[in-house]
Amino acid sequence: xxxxxxxxxxxxxxxxxxxxxxxxxxxxxxxxxxxxxxxxxxxxxxxxxxxxxxxxxxxxxxxxxxxxxxxxxxxxxxxxxxxxxxxxxxxxxxxxxxxxxxxxxxxxxxxxxxxxxxxxxxxxxxxxxxxxxxxxxxxxxxxxxxxxxxxxxxxxxxxxxxxxxxxxxxxxxxxxxxxxxxxxxxxxxxxxxxxxxxxxxxxxxxxxxxxxxxxxxxxxxxxxxxxxxxxxxxxxxxxxxxxxxxxxxxxxxxxxxxxxxxxxxxxxxxxxxxxxxxxxxxxxxxxxxxxxxxxxxxxxxxxxxxxxxxxxxxxxxxxxxxxxxxxxxxxxxxxxxxxxxxxxxxxxxxxxxxxxxxxxxxxxxxxxxxxxxxxxxxxxxxxxxxxxxxxxxxxxxxxxxxxxxx
Ligand SMILES: [Fe+2]
Numbered sequence: 129x130x131x132x133x134x135x136x137x138x139x140x141x142x143x144x145x146x147x148x149x150x151x152x153x154x155x156x157x158x159x160x161x162x163x164x165x166x167x168x169x170x171x172x173x174x175x176x177x178x179x180x181x182x183x184x185x186x187x188x189x190x191x192x193x194x195x196x197x198x199x200x201x202x203x204x205x206x207x208x209x210x211x212x213x214x215x216x217x218x219x220x221x222x223x224x225x226x227x228x229x230x231x232x233x234x235x236x237x238x239x240x241x242x243x244x245x246x247x248x249x250x251x252x253x254x255x256x257x258x259x260x261x262x263x264x265x266x267x268x269x270x271x272x273x274x275x276x277x278x279x280x281x282x283x284x285x286x287x288x289x290x291x292x293x294x295x296x297x298x299x300x301x302x303x304x305x306x307x308x309x310x311x312x313x314x315x316x317x318x319x320x321x322x323x324x325x326x327x328x329x330x331x332x333x334x335x336x337x338x339x340x341x342x343x344x345x346x347x348x349x350x351x352x353x354x355x356x357x358x359x360x361x362x363x364x365x366x367x368x369x370x371x372x373x374x375x376x377x378x379x380x381x382x383x384x385x386x387x388x389x390x391x392x393x394x395x396x397x398x399x400x401x402x403x404x405x406x407x408x409x410x411x412x413x414x415x416x417x418x419x420x421x422x423x424x425x426x427x428x429x430x431x432x433x434x435x436x437x438x439x440x441x442x443x444x445x446x447x448x449x450x451x452x453x454x455x456x457x458x459x460x461x462x463x464x465x466x467x468x469x470x471x472x473x474x475x476x477x478x479x480x481x482x483x484x485x486x487x488x489x490x491x492x493x494x495x496x497x498x499x500x501x502x503x504x505x506x507x508x509x510x511x512x513x514x515x516x517x518x519x520x521x522x523x524x525x526x527x528x529x530x531x532x533x534x
Contacts, residue, residue, distance in 0.1 A: 140246055143265045150272040151239065153435070153504070154184065156292040157279055163228050170285040172218045173522050177282060178227050179210070179220040180275050185235040186210035188242055188268055196264060197245030202237050213483055258480055266326035267480070273504035276435060280502040281522045284368065287383030291438060298432040298501070303391065303444030306346050310422075310454040311533065314341035317421040320473050321511045330485035331511045333475040337417045341533035344414060344422045346455055347443035348462050348528045349405060351377075352390025354397070357408050367396035367521045382438070391442040393462045393526045399494050399518030402465040402527040411529035416468040416495045416513065418530055423459070423498065423510040425452035431460030433505040440501055455528075459508050462526030463496040470495050470515035488515055500524030 158166060158177055166178045175183075186206050193199050201207065208214060209223045226234050251259050258264040283289050320334040321327035351366075355377060358365050369377045369388060377388040397405070406412050414422070430449025432441040440461045450456045458464075470485075470493040478486045493515040499508035502524050516523055 139251060139262065143262060144243055144246060146269050147239070147242065147265070150269050150276075150504075151235075154181070154272055154276055154279075157276055157283065157435075159292050160290050161286070165286060167221070167227055169221045170282055171522065173520070174278070174282045174285075175217050175220045177279055178231055179223075179225050180279050181235060182206070182226045182231055183210040183212065184272050184275050185238045187271055189238045191258075191264055192242040192268055193238065193245055195258065196249055197241070199241065199245065202241070203234065206234075213487070261326070263326065264480070267328075270326070270507050273507050276504065277500070277502045277524070280435060281524070284381045284522070289382040291436065293436050294438055295434075295436045298437045298439070298441035298445065301432075301441045301445035302447075303442040304447035304456070305444065306447075306454065306456075308346060309343040309531070310346050311343050312339070312341060312418070312422050312453055314339055314533075317417065317424075319417050319420050319511075327509075327511060328485060328513075329477065329479040330470075330472070330513050332477075333473055335474050339418060339421055342414075342418060342530050343533060344418070344453070344455055344530045345411075345528035348393035348457055348464065348526050350390060350443045351388050351392050351394050353409070354394040354405060355388065355390065357405050361404070361408060363404055363408075364401060366394055366401070389442075392440045393443050393457070395440060395462050395500075395524055395526050396521045397465075397525055397527065398521040399465050401521070402525070403467070405527065406529040409529055411531045413465055413467040413527060414530040416466040416497055419458075419464065419466050419497045420510055422453045422455050422530075423451050426450065426455075426458040426510055428459045428499075428505055428508050431457065431499075431505075431508070432501050433460040433499055433503055433508050435502050435504065437501050458498050458510065460499055460503070461501055462498070463500045463503075463514055463524055464498045465525055465527045466495045466497060468495045469493065470513070492517065494518045496523070496525060 167176050169176055189201055194201055209225050215223060251262060253259060316336050316338055318334055319337050321331040322334055357363060365377060368379050368381055372378045378385050379388045403413055427449040430446050432446060444456060447456050451458050469491045471489055496514040496516060
């Protein structure tokens with residue numbers, strides 16, 4: 129009994145530490161911004177950052193204070209303002225959301241109550257599936273991490289954004305050479321989360337699929353290759369590219385304009401651009417099952433993840449984090465579009481609520497895999513399924529192609 133109590137106490141300390149680490153990153157991302165910038169609408173595709181901040185706190189209050197702790201909310205009227213499904217992004221700035229000091233006080237107030245509930249809660253209560261293996265805390269930490277990535281989408285549009293901290297590691301990573309494509313054996317592959325540790329409902333249940341042999345690009349598609357495709361076909365260039373007047377391209381993010389680097393993975397392309405590129409190259413996009421089979425063994429500790437690189441590493445970098453197939457950068461750098469619609473796996477059960485995954489299933493959303501430089505390391509895993517509308521390109525999306533084994 130004493131041992132069990134000690135183990136739980138340690139776990140609670142770790143949960144509190146990780147909640148606080150997630151919050152520190154959120155606040156670092158917005159620290160360089162004025163209140164006016166936090167409340168400005170930069171794009172109809174993205175919420176003002178003040179909405180994201182209020183939503184992060186409100187979602188935490190809903191799950192970690194109200195549901196886990198059975199407490200009344202601090203500000204019951206806020207729930208409807210911060211419901212992501214009820215409030216499309218384009219309307220969010222018109223809402224009477226919290227701003228300025230009131231917003232910061234709410235975030236702090238909720239967090240204090242969360243920690244209070246955490247002290248009291250019995251994490252080992254077998255009658256509460258939400259608490260099993262710390263699920264609900266893992267989900268809330270991941271939620272805050274994932275909103276950081278959404279906020280970084282907007283920060284690409286903020287002029288003169290100067291990060292609090294920047295890690296130049298990826299720029300220093302040597303890019304390894306190798307074949308253009310690697311071969312994946314045909315056969316049976318286990319797809320989906322294997323049951324240990326945290327995963328979302330849509331990653332379960334693990335199931336077997338049978339794949340024909342195929343070839344997959346060893347690295348993500350580069351800016352150089354994409355520029356050739358644009359020159360050859362007149363296709364739309366990636367978001368943030370502008371002609372440089374001399375037949376090349378520049379790219380402007382966070383107010384800084386640079387020549388497009390042909391060695392870096394292409395980023396900010398939508399699904400139809402990705403599909404058109406693949407067709408032009410005589411290839412196609414992978415299914416998400418093919419992607420996951422090719423990614424087996426990729427090491428997230430050796431990948432360009434965790435946000436503060438503020439950009440991609442050269443295609444071919446992080447060769448020591450390669451998947452067993454030899455494909456590199458399956459994790460990190462860019463989310464990779466697949467040809468798959470977002471659909472439930474066999475035996476899917478919504479948990480903890482249908483609005484996480486189930487309401488998005490169907491042909492409207494395409495699956496992206498692998499995480500980007502803007503994804504926290506803790507969130508990235510080879511079974512993680514991201515989904516988005518195919519027309520989206522403000523997300524950190526790129527691609528790699530496959531072809532049949534002939
Ligand atoms: Fe959210």
